[in-house]
Amino acid sequence: MKIWFDVLTPKHYLMFASLERILDKSHELMLTTREYEELNRVRARVKIKTADNVIGRHGGGSKEEKLIESARRTAELSKIIPALKPNLTVSFGSPEAARVSFGLGIPHVLICDSPHSFFVCKLTIPLSDIMLYPWVIPASAWDKYGASKAIKYRSLDPTAWIMHREMWPEKNNIERAAEGAIVIREEEYMSSYVQSNGALEFAIQISKMLPDYRIILLRRYINVHEERGNLIIYGGDFFGPNMLEKAAAFIGRGGTMNAEAALLGIKSFTMYPGEMTYIDNYLIKTGAIIKPSALQELVNEILSDKKRVKIRVKDASEEIVRILTASYFKN
Numbered sequence: 001m002k003i004w005f006d007v008l009t010p011k012h013y014l015m016f017a018s019l020e021r022i023l024d025k026s027h028e029l030m031l032t033t034r035e036y037e038e039l040n041r042v043r044a045r046v047k048i049k050t051a052d053n054v055i056g057r058h059g060g061g062s063k064e065e066k067l068i069e070s071a072r073r074t075a076e077l078s079k080i081i082p083a084l085k086p087n088l089t090v091s092f093g094s095p096e097a098a099r100v101s102f103g104l105g106i107p108h109v110l111i112c113d114s115p116h117s118f119f120v121c122k123l124t125i126p127l128s129d130i131m132l133y134p135w136v137i138p139a140s141a142w143d144k145y146g147a148s149k150a151i152k153y154r155s156l157d158p159t160a161w162i163m164h165r166e167m168w169p170e171k172n173n174i175e176r177a178a179e180g181a182i183v184i185r186e187e188e189y190m191s192s193y194v195q196s197n198g199a200l201e202f203a204i205q206i207s208k209m210l211p212d213y214r215i216i217l218l219r220r221y222i223n224v225h226e227e228r229g230n231l232i233i234y235g236g237d238f239f240g241p242n243m244l245e246k247a248a249a250f251i252g253r254g255g256t257m258n259a260e261a262a263l264l265g266i267k268s269f270t271m272y273p274g275e276m277t278y279i280d281n282y283l284i285k286t287g288a289i290i291k292p293s294a295l296q297e298l299v300n301e302i303l304s305d306k307k308r309v310k311i312r313v314k315d316a317s318e319e320i321v322r323i324l325t326a327s328y329f330k331n
Helices: 010-023 037-045 063-084 095-104 118-127 139-145 173-177 199-209 240-244 257-264 278-286 295-303 316-329
Strands: 002-006 028-035 052-057 088-091 108-111 130-134 150-153 182-185 215-218 224-228 231-235 249-252 268-270
Touching: 002 010, 002 063, 002 095, 010 028, 010 037, 010 316, 028 037, 028 063, 052 063, 063 095, 088 095, 095 108, 095 118, 108 118, 108 316, 118 139, 130 316, 139 150, 150 316, 173 231, 173 240, 182 199, 199 215, 199 231, 199 295, 240 257, 249 257, 257 268, 257 278, 268 278, 268 295
Parallel strands: 002 028, 002 088, 028 052, 088 108, 108 130, 130 150, 182 215, 182 249, 215 231, 249 268
Antiparallel strands: 224 231
């Protein structure tokens, strides 16, 4: 089969890279991405075989720009995809891929672990042939979106690259500096589901409360490398597992790195400013990550010697290919 993948974020790209290891042996793969600084950094370091066609760009933080750029990208893809004639589309939450595939009569498979991403789900799930999602999310979470066929897989998405160290790039300077450090990841403040951004103030407080540790704040959307005493404020190229594997602790404020840290067995905490996701709730329930109620509790937990639970689940890429094979490739 000829399978079109549309990739919009670093996480999507890493999942594609893992799926490519399996699928390109039997199928012809096509890949489209978009211009997006955080995605560009991963594309430069994690190598794949499939040609990468960059179509459109990230719409930024405003609703108007998101709408305009999505419409432009849909129009561009509508001119390109008909000539390529894919038999199947796979995306991880691409409104443009879902709309173009629906318009052209191409089955669209949605792989999604974010029912909290309201706008993306509204624009993709109703137009998808099937939807695949991690088992920790209840089926009822998708009811309001009108999923026609939803299939769960027993894994968490970051296993697709955590379990395949051959995909990991060589460490750069900031990744080496993370050894023994406390790493903080800024929230996805330009997303449609996050309405606040207090990561810098939070990191400054933590650096004062833990002066004997190097603190690294990973910023989004800006290029910066600034040192303020024991605090490094960094916005630039990094690969999540490289930052985490030898860190003293990780503090997530939403995003994929919470699950990455849990899968690596790192001392992990969530200080997400919004409502907890289903995946974070699962990680908290199992003890893989902790949600402190106050800064002092967080500091006390970081300094404690408590052992951490390491999550053990199947490889998400293997699980996804298994479902795709049963649904589309069996003949």
